[in-house]
Amino acid sequence: MLDVVDIGKRSLATYRGIAPDEILDELHWLSEDLRGARCMHLSSTPYGGGVSEILRSLVPLYNDLGIVTDWKLIHGDDTFFQVTKRIHNGLQGAPGELTEREKATYLANAQLNAHRLVTNSENYDFVFVHDPQPAVLAALSPHLDARWIWRCHIDTSHPNPTFWDFLSPYLHAYDAAIFTMREFIPPQLPISDVRIYPPAIDPLSPKNHPLPEALARDVLEWIGIRTHRPLVTQVSRFDRWKDPLGVVRAYQRVRPHVPDLQLALAGSLAMDDPEGWDVYEELRAATAGDSLIHILTNLVGVGNIEVNALQAVSDVVVQKSLREGFGLVVAETLWKSTPVVGGRVGGIPMQLPEGTGGALVDTVEECAEAMLHLLRRPDEAHLLGARGHEHVRQHLLMPRLLVDHLRLLKHLAAVRPLPPRGIVPVSFNPASLQGV
Template sequence: MAYIGSPQSLTVLPQGPDAAPPVLPEAQITGADPLLLSGTVGSARADELDSAFRTVKEELAGRRIIDVNSTMNGGGVAEMLHRLQRYSRGAGLEARWFTMRGDPAFFALTKRLHHLLHGADSYGPPLDRAGAEHYSAVCEANARALLGAVRPGDVVTLHDPQTAGLVAHLQRAGARVVWRCHVGTDDPNPYTDRAWAFLRPWLETADAYVFSREQYVPGWLAGRQVAVIRPSIDPLSAKNRPLAPAAAAAILGRVGLRAPADRDGPAIYRRGDGSVGRIRRNPTCLCSASPPPADAPLIVQVSRWDPLKDMAGVLTSFAEAGGSLDGAHLALVGPDVTGVTDDPEGGRVFAECAALWHRLPDRVRTRAHLACLPMADAEENAVIVSALQCSAAVVTQKSLAEGFGLTVTEAMWKGRPVVASAVGGIRDQIEHGVDGMLLDDPRDSVSFAAQTSSVVGDHRLAGALGAGARRRVRENFLDDRQLLQQTSLYRSVARV
């Protein structure tokens, strides 16, 4: 028997030649013409992308592109896949996106692999023979479910450690298989070695590999087809479309993260289909004595409730900052901890942050706010995040390790000054003092507070950093660039 299901509900799938194949969740996405990006990136860049899509469509000759990951909700990978699939479909490619299922033991093991690939130690199931057998069984059950949708010659991209065990199964079905890893560390160590030792047997035969940074590529891939593709954002998505200050204020007032004012209008926004949406859901969890005043500088960090994002460290640094941040408020915001099925640590990390919040002295606790945003409506969730980022005096990302850090990109695109750890892909985004501020040691809470307070207290510096940030994202981190690289990869792999 193979076990497959969500962390909340375990299902046993029958095996054998006569068993009906199970069905994996598939995203339902409406395509969008890539030329819509021309208003932001310019006609030359949009035309180059349009030409690339036409060429790859001709060379694929009816073969499909398929993405597989472990969740459709929560985190940068899921959001990125939605956008890339949207434009691929709009360009006329037959693109499909499936998500794996697994039991709690599977997701606990793959979460441990996630931490180890970041170079950090982690508790979790042992990476022993029993762990490998269970991982293999869950992947085999998912492969059986997926094979009904895969035809010979299709290009399948598998994302992150959860999917490595699918490689050989899909290749036997005639697919071209790319494995893309969105996590890593610049400094390999015994933890990364342990993760690669576990994953390598399943990855050896992949047709190509993709990493976010060259430094993340393990040495054993020397001589293989490896592409370095940095993540990006869609300037037309709900999270990144322009949002008027009055609209952002009304949205934050509606969800309890800003004191409402008489002049506030309704908490509405424009949905992707052009209709008007209204913020209807409250945070699923909110630790707040009262909403931040409308005129208070707001320091914001939006992250998953993951120990490597160091939300507790941000709260501690804020509490210990002394008088330099006395007038400011802090908002630590993440997803509903029940809404990200592949992350078993979320509930524990949020609970630890909430316990820390309750222990703070009153003078700090009244200026600190923790919120879990609802995930039931992806666009509503995205607009609330956008309102937070647009309203922030400073956006922080005090990660202890980071694959890339799209929350940094999002804030930079909105022209916000960012204070972030100099780790992983954040180094590729920010030039210190030009388009953001970098913290050399992510565990240095004193320096973090000092950098944050220097930006909060200097409007000229904040404005200069924000303007530089938006320019840098426009030049380097919008989706047309990633889509160009992706189409080139598809063409290369399809010829193998």
């Protein structure tokens, strides 16, 4: 059996006054014809990245609307996840090729997961498959009468042909695909119905819920950050595409001008990303002996609350990615009205339109200049952060992503009608969602 991720309950009514009213109103009527339908989201890990953070908030909201939804995980050993990491990198354009042994490892694990899926299908009407790790399961599970959606969260605009040629024949079984940006759609995608839905953050999650300033500062002092000194932070996986070593070099350029400046590199080590340990060790070696650089991980107790505090208290947050699907940490930081210096890649520019949120950079030198500029001009930094907060409120909160998903489900159900289902009671108050 596939593992089911245990999730809590959420109510859409609690977003009233936070997310735009028109979005909450639309969710009420979009969900009417879908109540009682069964949906599954399938991914590779329950923690350590944007996909898991989105699903932890999104799945309970599906259920709140009466769409019976589970979040399940594929199985795999270390060898399998080493191969999927290579596929992940290859689809983002990394050089190299898969060996026949690696292909066999990937497909053997996929066959086992397909068997577990078929024997525990529970008559799902919709199946969302997230990213490359489980991507072949739609083709390997032909007996499931579901509408299959592949949600690709990474930049596959210029995939390494050897990796894409291996994966793409298995994608024909999908009814629809979702990408963050139109530019990310790979060449000759064998899926005709393609949607562009940017990700979103949950303003009521522990990572984004407002913290009293005194509590946020106490949390940082507890983990070794001195809150009376200026602070620059990057929050991301320990991944070479996030360029943490580039952030260190940019910080080292700024440090002579701001002698007491601290740098926090907060990263998660996820079970589906064995390469993260190598990057973590490289960072430790590169920063050894500098007491003002703090390398923080989920394995030493740095979780959502600590990240929340880091993003809220930092003077500047950096997301200097070299390749990026979206970069949810940018929206998370802007929600706290903290300015961001972001790499001009992937979905980061759509979060930092001109004059809003911070600055876009291409090089280590530009990153250092932008950091120093914002540190020296706190009033300008505050204004950019405030504009960023409003941009996120209008475009990048979880109810908007739920609207996108429900529009797609309604379309797929219209193309191929759902079987009769019992109507599932919903916990939300429709009057509250309609603002009545």
